[in-house]
Amino acid sequence: MNKQELIDAVADRTGDSKAATGEVIDAVLAAIKHALNAGGTVQLVGFGSFSTGQRAARTGRNPSTGAEIQIAAARTVKFTAGKAFKDAVNAS
Template identity: 40%
Template sequence: MKMTKNELIAAIADETGKTKTDVSAILGSLATVVAKTLKSGGEVTLGGVGKLAAAKREAREARNPSTGATIKVPAKTVVKFKVTKDLADAVA
């Protein structure tokens, strides 16, 4: 089962008694705040869910699986997510 953004908003609204408009605004703000924090090199901990952190990935060489040609992959910053033990245990 996949949950779309609209389904997530509806589920949170039902759980909290808030309107879908309020929940949608909060999720939008969450995304903005998380992006700003990660861009500045910080971490974001979502209680009971996990931790988001920005990490640098070094430049490297890789192979094109179709042709076998070597390509250069540039360095970049990626977002890493580490799930909490409680959530991992709840899903298992």
Template identity: 45%
Template sequence: MNKSELIEVVAKEAGLSKATVSKVINSYHKAVQVAMSQGDKVTLPGFGTFQVSERKERSGRNPRTGDPMTIAAAKLPRFKPGKLLKDSLA
């Protein structure tokens, strides 16, 4: 399912216009992005938790040349599914 299909399904289910649902979904994405960029967790009970994970600097090898290299530390978005979401997939 892509974003436009999601908007269509939510609009039909909620009885709202696609434009309204699109604004809500865009606002939701922006709110999650801002919260995570500030280091906060976003928890949606039953659905899951969005959080920032930090990966340490590590050594690796360039796959093309085989030369050793340092892979920089990074902050990554993570999603941990909630119990209701996990149970719905079983």
């Protein structure tokens, strides 16, 4: 499912227009990004939680040449599925 299919599905389910639904979905995603950029976490009970983590700098290898390359440290985004979400997926 891509973003447009998600908008269509939510609009059909709620009866709202696709334009309004698209704005709401964009606003939700923007709020999640903002909270994670600020170093917080987002917990959606019954669905899961989003948080950030750290990946340390390390030395890697270029697979085609075998040369060593330095990989910079980075912040990562983690998603942990909630129990109800896992149960719903596994029930299928």
